Amino acid sequence: MKESRLVKHQQTQRRKKRRFLAGALILLIVLGGGMNVAFADEDVKGMLAGWFDQKKKDSINEIEEALTEEKEKQAERLKEELESEIQGAEARLQEFTIKEKEKRVKALQEYADDLLNTLEESDKEETDKMLESIFLEAKREMEQVSEKRGK
Numbered sequence: 149m150k151e152s153r154l155v156k157h158q159q160t161q162r163r164k165k166r167r168f169l170a171g172a173l174i175l176l177i178v179l180g181g182g183m184n185v186a187f188a189d190e191d192v193k194g195m196l197a198g199w200f201d202q203k204k205k206d207s208i209n210e211i212e213e214a215l216t217e218e219k220e221k222q223a224e225r226l227k228e229e230l231e232s233e234i235q236g237a238e239a240r241l242q243e244f245t246i247k248e249k250e251k252r253v254k255a256l257q258e259y260a261d262d263l264l265n266t267l268e269e270s271d272k273e274e275t276d277k278m279l280e281s282i283f284l285e286a287k288r289e290m291e292q293v294s295e296k297r298g299k
Contacts, residue, residue, distance in 0.1 A: 241297060245294045245297055246294075249290050249291075249294055252286075252290060253286075253287060253290070256282075256283055256286055256287075257283070260279045260282075260283055263275065263279060264276065264279065
């Protein structure tokens with residue numbers, strides 16, 4: 149029976165070793181798995197943070213592109229409207245200049261006619277030349293002014 153007792157003791161020792169090794173293995177698996185879960189959790193957080201950051205950047209870029217595009221459209225629209233207004237203003241200025249020139253020339257002619265009527269016959273020829281030169285000079289100056297305004 150001694151043999152059997154020795155065998156039982158050896159078997160018991162082997163079972164204890166096996167249980168110990170199985171327990172240690174299970175403990176390592178649980179601890180290792182727990183660490184993987186912790187790493188996975190950190191990876192998920194990192195992935196989510198990265199995804200949100202990327203979406204934020206993409207959204208900001210998209211908004212900036214839309215604003216830039218709209219600014220360009222509005223600038224073009226304003227440019228066209230401004231050109232139209234400038235053309236209209238030029239036409240009105242040209243019309244005003246022509247009317248004002250005609251009005252002043254007519255006033256000057258009437259003034260010259262009045263002077264001619266009041267002068268005596270002897271001074272009339274000399275005065276005609278003087279008035280004609282004044283009239284031509286005034287007309288030339290008005291044309292110069294209208295040319296400067298037209299440019």
